[in-house]
Amino acid sequence: MRMEDIAKIANVSKAAVSLALNGKPGIGPETRDRILRIAKDSGYAARIKPAAPAKQAKTLLFLAFTNSGIVLEDFYQQPFFRELIQHTEERARSKGYSMLFSSVDMEFFERDIELVADENSGNGVILLGTNLTREQVATIAAKMPSIVVLDTLYETLPIHFVEINNIMGAHQAAVHLHDIGHREIGYVASSVRIHNFDSRKRGFKRALKELNLDLPDSRVFTVSPTVLSVQESFKEQLSAYKQASGGFPTALFCENDYIAISVMKTLAELGLNVPEDVSVIGFDNIRESIVVSPELTTIHVEKELLAITAVDLLVDSMSGDSRTSVKTVVDTLFTERLSCAAPAAVTPA
Missing domain, CATH: 3.40.50.2300 (Response regulator)
Structure with missing residues (x-):
């Protein structure tokens, strides 16, 4: 019996028969077993080489x-x-x-x-x-x-x-806002707390303290960290702050870019322009940060x-x-x- 005959009986190609008979990879175990069984029944046993051991997958x-x-x-x-x-x-x-x-x-x-x-x-x-x-x-x-x-x-x-280095990133943001003249700086925190966000908050507050600025609780706002659209709760917090203080913070640092993008959309609904009325800084430098308008100032994470x-x-x-x-x-x-x-x-x- 020829290889072509074995291929026909096994319903595979001649190349598949060759791989099986020569112990080479490239076909599945079930196909290999079927071909070898037919070959042995046809007198090919002496010409069959053992399959090479499979390499351990890393x-x-x-x-x-x-x-x-x-x-x-x-x-x-x-x-x-x-x-x-x-x-x-x-x-x-x-x-x-x-x-x-x-x-x-x-x-x-x-x-x-x-x-x-x-x-x-x-x-x-x-x-x-x-x-x-x-x-x-x-x-x-x-x-x-x-x-x-x-x-x-x-x-x-x-x-x-x-x-x-979350502390460093938030510190950089605070120093920049101070250096370009901001003193009424707000902080937009995630409603879900994780290690990274807690470190960013420590870094930001540390920088403000070094710059002789404070961050009163009234200028700390809380939003969802995974929503890109307008957040009604943030609108309410900003409105309450304006009513109590007579204005809005001149700048907002956000714990991630998602929050920053949501903040910019919410500010727009309130009739505030970024950065003319309120400056915004994010954190992470996701690709979406250059799609929004204006493009987002942020902390780049490598x-x-x-x-x-x-x-x-x-x-x-x-x-x-x-x-x-x-x-x-x-x-x-x-x-x-x-x-x-x-x-x-x-x-x-």
């Missing part, structure tokens, strides 16, 4: 816990996380690894962390820690020892962390560098024998665009 896992805080079920479509994931996958590929993605609903934390740990016992893990508490990170790391936590940091845990650092740290730790954990903080860059200007009272003629 895989990293990107793990997120969703529906808690700012990390939504479709977090991979949220601008900041979308860019972070893209850079992480590209870096893993350049290192010879494929990237698997897994998300767990926070409601099923205890149950599903066991399943994920069992299924990925041999894989290194990049954990998106944005919305996770210290206790949750510790629990996950105990079950997944080859791990790097991205986008948060808990100093007392002996785990690898890579995070943004998302690519965060991803590269996390992947490299994980790969190195998996291949080495060091028992010392590393905590890396990536600095921010102030990015000036068109949503900030000197307040009208001090604008040069």
Whole structure:
């Protein structure tokens, strides 16, 4: 019997028969078994070579816990996380690894962390820690020892962390607003509190204190961190502030770009122009920050560098024998665009 005959009986191509008989990759196990069975029945047994052992796939896992805080079920479509994931996958590929993605609903934390740990016992893990508490990170790391936590940091845990220098970024924003003449500066906070936002608030208040400015509670506003449209609650807060103080803050720092874009839309509904009436600064420098009008002044987060650092740290730790954990903080860059200007009272003629 010829190879063509085996191919016809097995309903495959002649090339597939050749791959099976020569033990080469390129066909599925079921197809290979069917071809070899037919070949043996036809007297080809002596000419069959054993299949080459499959190479161990090198895989990293990107793990997120969703529906808690700012990390939504479709977090991979949220601008900041979308860019972070893209850079992480590209870096893993350049290192010879494929990237698997897994998300767990926070409601099923205890149950599903066991399943994920069992299924990925041999894989290194990049954990998106944005919305996770210290206790949750510790629990996950105990079950997944080859791990790097991205986008948060808990100093007392002996785990690898890579995070943004949130304090520096917020400090840069406050200094800029002061330097261009603003004194009635407001702060727009997320209604959902995470490590990053708390650090940004500390950095902003620290800068104001150094500049002999204060941030009274009346100029701290609260909004949803994941809404790009007008927020009625923010309109009400601004209106109440105007009624109490006789005007609006001349500038607003927002804890992320989503909040900043929503703030600009809300200001427009109130008849206020950005930056002529109110300057606005965001944080993250997502791609959407240059689509809005005016383009958003923001704090640039080096998302690519965060991803590269996390992947490299994980790969190195998996291949080495060091028992010392590393905590890396990536600095921010102030990015000036068109949503900030000197307040009208001090604008040069």
